[in-house]
Amino acid sequence: MRPFTHVRATSLTQAVTASTRADGARFLAGGTTLYDLMKLDVETPSTLVDITALPGLHDIVPGRRGLVVGALAKMADVADHGEVRTRYPAMAESLSKAASQQLRNMATVGGNLLQRTRCAYFRGGAPYQCNKRVPGSGCSAIGGADRGLALFGTSEACIANYPGDWAVALVAFDAEIEIAGPRGTRRIPAESLHREPGTTPHIETVLEPGELITRIHVPSLPALRASTYHKIRDRASYAFALTSAAVGIEVAGGRVRDVRIALGGVGARPIRARDAEAVLRGQRYDRSLAIKAGEVAMRGARTSSHNAFRVPLGVQTVADAIGIAMERV
């Protein structure tokens, strides 16, 4: 780990200013992934702007119009919050199925959104090449060990997947991300926070220098009450998703009035599966329709011999998630 300056910010303005002034600054929240990456020499910040003492960003507020979660709320506190569990089950499950209890006690929901890929070539360093780690250096993952890497949204420069769970649930239900920065505050759809790699895989989000996430706004949609986050992984706990699906359903008069489907684990970023939603909308639910929706969701996957198994797995994951959500209607 290299030497760095530590600045403890006590106001948003101070955090933004400190981050903008220092070249190569990073915000520090729970530190559960940033410190790891610093030890691996993937992240080499000159300055850590510690935001853990910023006031007003730890709250979890379930209101009439929706849920507002401060970026510094702990994953465990959101996952275990009574009203979040009953009114926003997909939100609670996406967090409770992530990482481990110890990590969830320490990690924040804002930091969770901005975690970086677990691609072994990105984290491994020399002798591997990684365009995300060193722009222009190449991609050892292409033609390499890509069992857990992305099936969608890849480019010739990068096939890393986005590993987080919470962002998938946010994308399914039209959540918004509130951001503070040098030019004031703004709100963006959760769906547009992460970028596909294209030719610049090292640029992973639309955040500008000095911008930090302050709150997450989740609208109070009827489909959220009957929702789930279904995650398939190599072991039942403490593992990243091979495939996952956030699904919510609203039924009226025996037919699907609203349905939300987003895919996790399989994309360069979380994927909203609108074509799959269209399969179900207006229809009477049955299992074959859920399988069809899963097939549509996984259509167009880029596969290799190591990861092709995740296409039928993804179909099953989506179909099962739809089934679980239907049981909650």
Ligand SMILES: Cc1cc2nc3c(=O)[nH]c(=O)nc-3n(C[C@H](O)[C@H](O)[C@H](O)COP(=O)(O)OP(=O)(O)OC[C@H]3O[C@@H](n4cnc5c(N)ncnc54)[C@H](O)[C@@H]3O)c2cc1C
């Ligand atoms: C062994 C292990 C297993 C894991 N398994 C899973 C899993 O299954 N699913 C899953 O979703 N996650 C998993 N994680 C990731 C874990 O959830 C993240 O490490 C954690 O959520 C990051 O939160 P943090 O507060 O510690 O962020 P930090 O480590 O403090 O920061 C992470 C990044 O976000 C930036 N940042 C933090 N907060 C803000 C903010 N408010 N605004 C702008 N930038 C900010 C930091 O600068 C840094 O770049 C795992 C992690 C580990 C170590």
